[in-house]
Amino acid sequence: MQAAFRLSRQQYAYADVLWQDMLASYGDSESPDYWRQRMQRRAYQGAILEHLLKSTHSLSSAILKQLADTRFVDVNKLELAEIAPLLLQQTFLSAPAQLLLQTLQNGYIKQIVQAQQIFDGGVVKTQNQAAAGELGQAIGLVANDNLDDPDRWPVGQWLRDLKELQDTTQAELLEF
Secondary structure: OHHHHHHHHHHHHHHHHHHHHHHHHHOOOOOOOOOOOHHHHHHHHHHHHHHHHHHHHHHHHHHHHHHEOOOOOOHHHOOHHHHHHHHHOOOOEOHHHHHHHHHHHHOHHHHHHHHHHHHHHOOOOHHHHHHHHHHHHHHOOOOOOOOOOHHHOOHHHHHHHHHHHHHHHHHHHHHO
């Protein structure tokens, strides 16, 4: 359990370093090269998403092992989509487990998974504009409801949200 939590912290640190590096290298929207650097920003964001997903999965494993009644379930083999139904079956959920369930159902973890699907699939086709609009609204982007533009993804907010869940989990673990 502690190893999964440490791995989650490590993956978060990688994502945060990449985010800070991307902002320092390619984040100046006033730069004349800003739009030419779009592919570099997209590559950074893809790597950040990958680390966030790994961190989230490790943190989910730690929460399920320690803070929910799932000691006999091999949570390492579960996908993030399979964790929410497992949490719903539990009779007791700690505060971090409840927060995890909430973020899996309609919070930032769901947003990260959706953004990863779009990143893996490339640009959303025009025939799917209705679905893309719905997805953008679900994600609640600040300036644009369209995930085609990775410059508008709320990666910084996802990092802060994951850090908050990790801190909540760590505080709960210290009580045991």
